[in-house]
Amino acid sequence: MMRKAQVNGSIEAAPRAMIVLPRREGYASDQAGAIALLASRLAQPEDIVVGMRISGPVLPGGQFEAVPEPGLPWRWAREGVRYRIGVQQLIKKFRPDLVEVHNRPAMAHALARSGLPVSLFLHNDPQGMKGARTPAQREALIRKVRVVTVSRWLRKRYLEDVYTGDVDVLPNSLDLGALPPRPKAKAPIVLFVGRVVADKGADRFVQAWGHVRKQVPNWRAVMVGADRFRFNAPRTSFVDRVEREAEEHGITIAGYQMHQQVLDIMAMAAIVVVPSRWPEPFGLTALEAMASGAAVISSGSGGLPEVVGDAALTAAVDAPDELEEALLSLMQDSHKRANYAARGLERAQLFDTHPAIRRLQALRLKMVNRAGTPATP
Known part of the structure; x- marks a missing residue:
């Protein structure tokens, strides 16, 4: 049965997202930073939250999956590469409707090759991040993924000297x-x-x-x-x-x-x-x-x-x-x-978190509909 969500006053199909945390962000109550806490508040029950393996109690929100260690020939690659390969394996396993990458421009750019809609949620200044330091990199990235920032100040930093594309703003929220x-x-x-x-x-x-x-x-x-x-x-x-x-x-x-x-x-x-x-x-x-x-x-x-x-x-x-x-x-x-x-x-x-969730659901639907990807039944 297709999952439903209320968006702009009407009931519509709600896409299932895979939420990709930064590699060092713990999704546990004794390890969580601001990004994990926000992901926990916004994640819907059917969403898949992926991150590094944790030992403490898992945060509420979504279904947590630890990113697996890839086998050969990737076993001796850099940690960041192994993490990306593991995320790609989870995308093939769970087949989400779209992918939301938090704070890692290079990861979002790589995952866009999956053919799924990909959004990049930025919590820090992109001009200090791998894959987004230069205007040319940010312009190339925005052609491939939907960029969302947590403040207008971050939006301005992303678009500095960038001549094409737009950026959504979805502020952090609290329940x-x-x-x-x-x-x-x-x-x-x-x-x-x-x-x-x-x-x-x-x-x-x-x-x-x-x-x-x-x-x-x-x-x-x-x-x-x-x-x-x-x-x-x-x-x-x-x-x-x-x-x-x-x-x-x-x-x-x-x-x-x-x-x-x-x-x-x-x-x-x-x-x-x-x-x-x-x-x-x-x-x-x-x-x-x-x-x-x-x-x-x-x-x-x-x-x-x-x-x-x-x-x-x-x-x-x-x-x-x-x-x-x-x-x-x-x-x-x-x-x-x-x-x-x-x-x-x-x-x-x-x-408040509840209107933020509605805005996020509307953004997800827009991305999926634009890509021509039907929500998962």
Whole structure:
């Protein structure tokens, strides 16, 4: 029986997709990064999610299949080549209606030879990716695959100096109904969540708290994160230095936490700081913080302004005193803090998963119909 889905108010056949994760992206609750979490939210029950073999509990969403190791003559090829060959074997096995590749332009270009419609979902700047660094590469790619970005900022980066083709924008999303309940009164906690790397501004968060903490003795600061999205993340000299300085300033260091635990902490925190130096392709942490009812302080890099709009305080991360002043303005003014929290909650409604799923289904149908490929019965 053909699977049905509601698209633009009508019931239509829903294509079955094979969702290809980046090779290092774990599809398990204790290994998931932003890409895996988004794929989990959007994947339909009949979709096939493929990635490297995992040991932890599989994320919900779709049917997970580990990419097999190819035999001869590919056994001694590079890891990326072996991964691509394994994905191609799964395409032949499951015969999906279309293929969705996340964040790997070269993989999407190679899989387009399968004859199936292929879309490339970009979560990071394509100009730093293999197979999309130059305008010529991006122009050649867009002739073969449908390109989808998670922000308008990424769309602009893809189309820079590209003269043909178009790019769809499908922002990241959250299942707002599945978030932990918020307490009636938020705890006086200032929270940093993210990778403990310079690009994310972890060191600047520590420095700013060190400058303001004596003026707000009833508040405390918490840092959640590690160098990578996993429990066994490597210890780096940067992590060692930041954590040492954080301890000196009385910051609670929680280390890596699974996504559900992060959301539980966000539900309690009154303020969440997103001090990214690098241009954030989207800014999922800021969205999660707003949806959790926290007042948000954000840098203005990359796609972050598209996410927070006017619902967050913006501070230039490395500008003298800006982050400190933003922190104090929220911690010392409960009305201002409540106002930003309320605006953030309203803003987060724009990014609910359920309308995002409908937009994705409409895009899938358009691709399949354009290719003349009937949905799998």
